[in-house]
Amino acid sequence: MELLRLEGLSKRYIGTQALDAVDMTIEAGQVLCLAGANGSGKSTLMKCIAGGETPDSGRIIWQGRAFDRLTPAQSMALGIEIIYQDLSIFTDLTVAENIAFHVVQSQHRGWINWSEVDRIAAKALNELGADLPLRARLGDLPIGARQTAAIARALTQDCRLLVMDEPTTALPSRDVAQLLSMVHRLKSRGMAIIFISHKLDELFEIADRFYVLRDGRKIGEYAPAELTTTRLSYLMTGIEFKGDKAPQEFDRAAAPLLVVENLCRRDQYHDVSFSLRPGEIVGFAGLTGSGRTEIALTLFGLNPADAGKMTLAGLQLRPRSPREAIGNGIALVSEDRHGQGLFARKAIMTNIASSIFERSKGRLGLLSQAKERDIGDTWIRKVRVKTPSGEEPVQSLSGGNQQKVVLAKWLAADPKILILDNPTAGIDVGSKMEIHDIVRQLARQGRGVIMISDDLEELVMSCNRVFMMQAGRLAAEFSGETLTVEALSGELRQAS
Amino acid sequence: MDGEYNNSSPLGASWRRFLPARMDEEGLSQSVLYAMIACVLALIFLSLGTAFFNPTNLVSVLQQTPEFALLSLAMGLSMVSGGIDLSIIAVANLAGIFAARLMTSEPVLAALGPDATIGLACLVALAVGVCAGLLNGIIIVRFGIPPLLTTLGSMMVFAGFGTGLTGGAGITGMPEAYVNVVSSSLFGVIPKSFCLVLVVFVVISFVVNNSVFGKSLYLYGENKVAALFGGLRLESTILISYTVCGALASLAGLIMLARFNSMKVGFGDAFQLQAILVAVLAGMDPDGGRGRLLNILPTVLLLQCVENAFTIASLSPFAKKMIWGALLLVFMALNFFFRRIVVRHLTALAIRRQQASLGVDAPPLAR
Numbered sequence: 001m002e003l004l005r006l007e008g009l010s011k012r013y014i015g016t017q018a019l020d021a022v023d024m025t026i027e028a029g030q031v032l033c034l035a036g037a038n039g040s041g042k043s044t045l046m047k048c049i050a051g052g053e054t055p056d057s058g059r060i061i062w063q064g065r066a067f068d069r070l071t072p073a074q075s076m077a078l079g080i081e082i083i084y085q086d087l088s089i090f091t092d093l094t095v096a097e098n099i100a101f102h103v104v105q106s107q108h109r110g111w112i113n114w115s116e117v118d119r120i121a122a123k124a125l126n127e128l129g130a131d132l133p134l135r136a137r138l139g140d141l142p143i144g145a146r147q148t149a150a151i152a153r154a155l156t157q158d159c160r161l162l163v164m165d166e167p168t169t170a171l172p173s174r175d176v177a178q179l180l181s182m183v184h185r186l187k188s189r190g191m192a193i194i195f196i197s198h199k200l201d202e203l204f205e206i207a208d209r210f211y212v213l214r215d216g217r218k219i220g221e222y223a224p225a226e227l228t229t230t231r232l233s234y235l236m237t238g239i240e241f242k243g244d245k246a247p248q249e250f251d252r253a254a255a256p257l258l259v260v261e262n263l264c265r266r267d268q269y270h271d272v273s274f275s276l277r278p279g280e281i282v283g284f285a286g287l288t289g290s291g292r293t294e295i296a297l298t299l300f301g302l303n304p305a306d307a308g309k310m311t312l313a314g315l316q317l318r319p320r321s322p323r324e325a326i327g328n329g330i331a332l333v334s335e336d337r338h339g340q341g342l343f344a345r346k347a348i349m350t351n352i353a354s355s356i357f358e359r360s361k362g363r364l365g366l367l368s369q370a371k372e373r374d375i376g377d378t379w380i381r382k383v384r385v386k387t388p389s390g391e392e393p394v395q396s397l398s399g400g401n402q403q404k405v406v407l408a409k410w411l412a413a414d415p416k417i418l419i420l421d422n423p424t425a426g427i428d429v430g431s432k433m434e435i436h437d438i439v440r441q442l443a444r445q446g447r448g449v450i451m452i453s454d455d456l457e458e459l460v461m462s463c464n465r466v467f468m469m470q471a472g473r474l475a476a477e478f479s480g481e482t483l484t485v486e487a488l489s490g491e492l493r494q495a496s
Numbered sequence: 497m498d499g500e501y502n503n504s505s506p507l508g509a510s511w512r513r514f515l516p517a518r519m520d521e522e523g524l525s526q527s528v529l530y531a532m533i534a535c536v537l538a539l540i541f542l543s544l545g546t547a548f549f550n551p552t553n554l555v556s557v558l559q560q561t562p563e564f565a566l567l568s569l570a571m572g573l574s575m576v577s578g579g580i581d582l583s584i585i586a587v588a589n590l591a592g593i594f595a596a597r598l599m600t601s602e603p604v605l606a607a608l609g610p611d612a613t614i615g616l617a618c619l620v621a622l623a624v625g626v627c628a629g630l631l632n633g634i635i636i637v638r639f640g641i642p643p644l645l646t647t648l649g650s651m652m653v654f655a656g657f658g659t660g661l662t663g664g665a666g667i668t669g670m671p672e673a674y675v676n677v678v679s680s681s682l683f684g685v686i687p688k689s690f691c692l693v694l695v696v697f698v699v700i701s702f703v704v705n706n707s708v709f710g711k712s713l714y715l716y717g718e719n720k721v722a723a724l725f726g727g728l729r730l731e732s733t734i735l736i737s738y739t740v741c742g743a744l745a746s747l748a749g750l751i752m753l754a755r756f757n758s759m760k761v762g763f764g765d766a767f768q769l770q771a772i773l774v775a776v777l778a779g780m781d782p783d784g785g786r787g788r789l790l791n792i793l794p795t796v797l798l799l800q801c802v803e804n805a806f807t808i809a810s811l812s813p814f815a816k817k818m819i820w821g822a823l824l825l826v827f828m829a830l831n832f833f834f835r836r837i838v839v840r841h842l843t844a845l846a847i848r849r850q851q852a853s854l855g856v857d858a859p860p861l862a863r
Contacts (some may be wrong), residue, residue, distance in 0.1 A: 300725075326727035340725045343718040345785065354715055357708045366706045375641050409726070 001028045002063075003192050004049070004080075004161055009058035010215075011044055018044040019218040021058065026161065031183060031193045033203040036213035037236050037455070042196055045213065046163050050082045051075040064120040072310070076102075079160035083150050083167060091139030091146075093134050096121035099152045124152040127189075144175030151182060162186065163194045168202055180206055198287075198454070200229045201493055214238055229489065237457060250279030250443065250464065255314070256450040258417055260295075263308030266478035268294040269472040272308070276417065276448040281439065283486055284452045286469030292452045293335065298397050298420045299450075301325035301334040311418070326355070329416035333406050333423055336454075341406040342394050349376020349390035351405050355413040383438055400431020407438060418442060419450045424458060436462055456488045470493065522786055524838060525779040528830050529791060532823070533798050540805045548805050555685060555798050562689040563588070563755070565796040566748035567767050568774040569697060570741040572792050575775055576704070577737055578717040578784025579636070579643030584745040585768045587628045591621035591746030592759035593658050596667040599674060610671045617674075621746050625785075628654060629742020633735035643738075651857035658761040666760035670753065678754035689751050694793075696747070700740070701790040713737055717784025773824055774799065 004026045011019040019041045026032050036042045047053040049060065051072035060067045064079050070078075089098050099121040121134050130148045138146055147167060154162055164183075168176045183193060183206050197203055204224055205208070212235045212399055219235050227235075256275040263272040269291035276282050284292040297303035299310065301343040303320030310317040312328055319325035322332070334340040342353055353360065353367075353375040360375060361367045376390035383404045387397060394405055403423065410418060420439065424432040439462060443449050453459050460468050465479040466490045476491055478484075540548050547553075567584050574581035598604055598617040605613050628650070635646045679688050704710030712733045716723040723730060753759045778795040780787030799820060806816045 321727075322725055323727040323729065332725065339719075343715050343722055343785070346715065346718055350711070350715070354711070356729065357711055358729070361708045362817060366703075367708055367711065368706060382600050486855050 002026075002030045004063075005061040006045075006049075007059045007061065009045070009055045009060070011041075011048065011053060011055050017216050019048070019055070022213070022216070022218050024211060024218070026192050026194065027194050028160070029187055029190045030208045031187055031206050033207040033210050034194055034196045034213065035200070035203065035210055035232060035236050040236070041216040041408055042213055043165065044216075046082060046165060046194070046196070049075065049080060049161075049163065069427050076157065079151060079158055080163070081154035081157055081159040081161070082163040083147075083154060083165065085166045088443060089138055089146055089150055090178045091137070093136050093138060094132040094135050095141070095145075095149055098138050098149050099124050099156060102153065103156045120156055121152065124155045124459075127155055128152055129185060130178075130182070142175075144171055144178065146184050147171065147175070147179065148182070151186075155186075159191065161192045161194070163196070165196050166198065167195075168197055168199060169216060178203065184263075194462075203232075203305055204229070205404060207484075212236060229493070230486070233489070234288075237455065241347045252277065254278050257313055258299075258317075259309075259311040260299075261309045261311075263295065263298065263305050263310065264297065265294065265303065265305050268474075269422055269469075272472075272474055274467060274474065276450065278446040278448060279443050280465070281449040281451055281463045282445050283463035283466035284450065284469055285405075285456060285459055285466055285492065286475075287492070288454075290469040291472040293421055295334060296334075296421055296450065296452060299325065299330055299417075299419060326413065326415075329414075330413035330419065331355075331410035331413055331417070332419045333403075333410060333421065335421040337403055337406050341409075342402060344395040345393050347391045348380065348385065348387060348394050348397070348405055349377070351394050352376045352379045352390075352408045352412055354410045375412060379412055383411070383436065398431070400427040400435070403431065405426055407435065411438075411442070415447065417448045417450065419452070421452045423451065424453075424455065456485045456492070459488065460485050520648060522779065522788065524834050525831050526788065526791060528827065528834065529777070529779055529795065532827060532830075533794060536798060536802060536823070539574040540801060544808055545806055547808055548801075551685075553804065553808070554810065555681075555687065557797065557804050558690045559679075559687045560804075561796050561800050562687070562693045562775075563748040563751045563764065564767055564770065564800070565693050565793055566696065566751070567764075568771045568778075568792050568796055568814040569700065569789060570744040571771040572778060572780045572787065572789050573704070573737055573744070574643065574647075574698070574741050575780040575782055575787065576717050576784060576789075577734055578715050578720070578782075579734075580647065580740075580772070581632065581643065581738065581741045581745075582609070582647040582768065583628065583632060583654055584748070585764055586651040586658070586739065586761075587625055587742050587745035588749030588752060589759065589761050589763055590628065590654045590658045590749070591624040592749035592753040593661055593667065593761070594624050595750060596670065596753055596759040597654040597661070598800075600667055605671075608863050610673055614674045614677075618750060621750050622743060625742040625744070625746020625749070626739055627742070629739040629745075630735065632742065635736050636738065637731045655761055664855050666758045668758040668831060670757050675754050675757055677753060689754075692747075692751075696744070697790060697793050700744075701788070703745070704789055709733055709736060711831035714785055716784070717781075719785070728797065770799070770820070773820060776826055777827055 002025060004024075006022060006024040008021045008023065009019055010017075010021050022041070022045060024045075034042055034045075044053060048055045049070070051070040051074060054069045060070055069075070090101070093101070093470075096117050100117040103120050104117060118134055125132055125148075128148065128151060130152070132141070132145055132148060138149055151162075167179060171179060180202065183195065187193060195203065195206060207224050210222045210224065210227060210232065214236060256277050258276040260275070261273050264270050272291070272295060274282065275359050279347070284295075294303055298305050299319070301321045301324050304320065312330075317328060319328060319330070330421050337343060343354070349372050351383055354374045356375065357367060360371055362371070373390055379385075380387065380390055385397070385401050385404045385408065387401065393451070394402060397405065407423075418439075423439070424435055427435070436458070439449060439451070451459065451463060463483070465477060466475045466483055466488065468476040468478070468488065478487055567588065570581060570584045595617040598620060599613055604616075608616065631641075632647055635641055635650070636643050667742050679687070682691050685741060688855045702850050704713065712723070712730070713729060715726070716730055716733060749759070752764055756763070774795050775787075776782060778787065778791040780789075780792075802819055803816050804821075806813070807821070
């Protein structure tokens with residue numbers, strides 16, 4: 001029985017077409033796995049269903065009733081529930097309060113009937129086949145229990161369609177098994193489930209159908225039997241791995257630029273040691289939360305290590321702020337380019353020049369518009385930002401060109417070491433290749449590059465060596481012949 | 497390759513194609529502001545004619561603006577970084593009280609003579625402003641307390657300090673030379689105090705637009721996290737901005753002291769909210785990162801003209817407040833309306849470029 005159908009859903013933001021005429025159908029009692037790389041439009045699509053975003057065009061048809069858009073209240077009334085990655089729970093309330101929250105709120109009684117709260121919570125947990133202490137403060141319970149409570153809360157709402165956005169990312173593997181069995185249970189009761197996850201193995205365990213989204217477009221729908229994990233990741237990224245990896249040559253005898261020895265930080269990473277030579281590109285693969293980004297932030301002065309030693313060109317390195325790190329010649333292109341990399345409403349040239357304001361100022365600390373424009377124009381040309389003028393606000397550019405502006409900003413600062421955190425996430429294929437070109441060129445100029453990425457092809461194509469991080473440790477190193485997408489994804493599967 | 501962008505806006509047959517290809521919200525709200533000023537002046541001219549537009553009245557408008565303009569500039573400057581300075585009136589009062597105390601003190605006058613005393617009093621007042629601003633800045637930067645709370649607290653501290661110094665009473669009887677300097681005119685026409693304000697506006701707005709300090713301040717206001725990740729010098733920038741706010745406030749206090757020939761705590765309290773109104777009306781974004789400080793001066797003059805016109809037409813002061821509020825609301829509504837058009841325009845532009853960029857073949861990177 002068809003429950004929900006989406007027809008030609010489109011949504012655009014400044015800089016990107018997030019959804020481009022997407023069609024989707026989901027039936028009751030079915031688990032649909034939504035697969036797509038970062039920035040492929042998965043979350044925008046789910047927000048359109050939940051009522052958080054208004055689609056520009058297209059229709060949402062729920063059991064024959066057509067809507068141009070849904071408000072959050074409408075969506076909940078229809079029986080659509082979303083469990084976000086952050087769970088949206090109240091850590092200071094008890095388990096029972098969290099579960100019964102919506103029901104109690106919708107009764108408009110004014111007073112809370114505590115025995116009924118317990119009854120509602122117990123019933124929902126029972127349906128899930130889970131057992132939690134009702135009166136415990138939810139924030140005191142482990143992450144798996146919180147997840148269970150969030151699912152139970154959805155059940156109190158007469159939920160017909162449950163969307164789970166990366167529910168397993170933060171879960172230990174024993175809890176993952178329990179979660180998957182809950183999903184089976186809900187499915188057998190006729191509930192439709194949309195399951196989003198980056199861990200492809202899990203998807204194969206529970207999927208009835210796969211739906212692949214890339215760059216806001218539907219790539220196709222597949223039965224699990226038609227797919228393998230390799231095939232699925234090709235469909236998601238659109239990059240066929242042709243084995244044309246072209247790691248650059250660099251002087252292996254040169255003195256290392258950066259040496260990291262036994263670096264530790266509680267609960268984040270342990271005993272991390274590696275070195276980086278001039279011209280070398282070192283990759284870090286691993287799951288989110290495995291410690292990759294945390295090490296990058298430590299090098300950049302934002303997340304001081306508890307123990308261990310960092311040496312930059314023979315000198316001890318211990319930056320206490322990004323300013324100091326930059327002063328030492330370290331630059332970080334962070335994953336969140338809107339939040340951390342760009343001044344969205346400011347001109348492109350201002351964004352680029354911002355990293356070298358102090359170096360380019362004249363007498364009296366003044367920096368003329370002309371000088372700023374000069375710097376901007378030079379780099380716009382060098383990294384080939386597609387824009388009619390450097391005075392345009394950065395937010396008028398497409399995602400790929402915005403990322404080139406971030407790169408240009410750091411290149412202008414002439415860093416010794418460039419750290420890239422998922423540099424091409426959410427960027428179209430053309431710009432992706434150009435950015436890879438720029439990175440190789442930088443290495444050829446004798447800089448050291450650290451590349452953190454979820455995109456294994458990208459790592460294999462660009463890096464001389466790749467470390468696999470797992471629970472805060474460097475679990476394995478790949479280079480030369482052993483550095484292949486298959487080897488990396490095999491290791492990654494073991495990690496999850 | 498540039499050619500593909502220069503044919504501005506093939507957006508269809510709507511009037512929107514007349515919009516320039518490059519449009520920023522800052523320029524837009526500036527146009528709205530000046531259009532509004534023109535409309536209001538035209539209305540005043542139509543209803544009052546030469547009763548308003550005569551040299552004497554126009555000079556009196558100039559005479560009434562200086563302290564208001566300086567306080568609004570201080571408010572606008574604090575808004576550039578996304579902050580606010582609620583302590584400016586208290587600082588102006590406190591600086592004025594210090595100056596008044598010195599200038600009316602017999603032993604100091606006897607020892608230094610009137611001219612040197614006036615000079616000393618002015619220096620002390622400015623120092624009070626600088627210290628007060630520095631204190632605000634240090635609390636905001638070092639302890640990370642939001643500017644709204646910091647300056648709300650320091651406002652009470654400064655006002656309390658001023659009350660303690662004076663016992664709440666006013667200090668009157670400034671030396672005649674001091675009162676005369678401020679009320680005298682250049683070439684017998686333009687009030688000297690207004691000339692000073694003009695110079696201050698031009699200098700501050702030039703420095704903020706062209707210095708590393710000013711650019712860092714705007715970028716911090718635009719995106720605090722990106723400013724941190726970009727390694728900008730943030731602490732000293734914020735510190736300097738609040739220090740300048742304090743100095744401007746103390747300058748306003750000195751001018752108030754001369755105009756009223758007296759000073760007490762609570763003088764000019766009404767300026768507090770009006771300064772916020774002016775700053776926003778002039779296009780300063782309370783969230784930070786946008787707005788041109790130089791626009792504050794015409795905005796202050798506009799409001800002063802409206803006030804003057806109301807006095808000439810002998811309307812109630814309540815009507816004045818109503819009109820000021822209405823101007824702000826109209827301005828906000830217009831800006832909101834135009835901004836939506838701009839955002840749509842930028843979105844369409846970006847989409848077209850993204851589509852264009854997909855087809856372009858990339859020659860190797862030049863260095």
